Amino acid sequence: MTAPAVPLETAPPPRRWDPVVKLTHWTIVGAILANGLITEEGSSPHVWVGYALAATLALRLIWGVIGPAEARFTAFPPSPARALAHLREIAQGRRSQHASHNPLGALMVYAIWSTLAVIVVTGVLMANAPAEAKGPVAAPPAAEAAAVHSEAREPDEIGEEAEEQEGAEGHGEEGPLAEVHETAVNLLYVLILLHIAGVVFETRRSGRRIVLAMLPGRR
Ligand code: HEM
């Protein structure tokens, strides 16, 4: 006799996530750390890390359609109703199993991915936009200032000064893309804090060391 099929929603959680989920998770974490802490905003390393992040996110999203059952979107649908039910469950001290992210975690995952998508789209648009489309550029005032004090100086010296000023001031007043990019980055930081708090909370509540499932090691 075969055992009755367990519905995916209530099947036991993965002992280990599959290698693609693990790899994309930690690559995305690395890219965010690199662009948030190390690369200079808008520099070519920033943009290259950005493209790597975009490719990794795309891979994870494709995996959400063709990957193993627990990695698929169908295993963790974005459902506020289920998330509320999950909150009630927490309040009542009940615990049910989820083959993938729990319903609250699922909402967080989609929120993080959507925010990353906004960051990627605005970043790519800025990276490919002509300078003036990014917002009023610092160059004209710098060039003006240089023109006023330009007696007895070579034109390339003036150019250098203008460049230095632009470097110090970034791209001057921010264009709408940069505003959206930055706001999304700040939102992402809030989501990440909540995500890590959620992981700690779930580890304590369930007694399962869910971080282990995301670390290298056999499934
Ligand atoms: C999650 C990863 C990322 C973080 C933490 C991040 C962070 C930032 C921040 C804080 C700025 C300054 C925004 C401002 O001017 O106020 C910036 C600018 C910029 N970012 Fe990102 N970024 C990320 C991803 C990307 C991606 C994916 C791309 C494109 C492939 C990108 C391209 C750019 C460009 C071109 C600018 C220059 C904006 C300007 O000209 O002022 N970024 N980034």
Ligand code: HEM
């Ligand atoms: C930049 C910071 C981070 C971001 C953007 C992030 C994002 C994500 C995303 C999108 C997922 C869903 C994975 C998938 O289905 O592909 C996830 C899951 C997970 N993350 Fe993170 N994460 C970050 C940092 C961390 C850290 C520092 C830890 C460890 C303390 C961690 C532990 C986990 C765990 C355990 C899961 C699986 C949760 C579950 O069992 O449902 N994450 N994270």
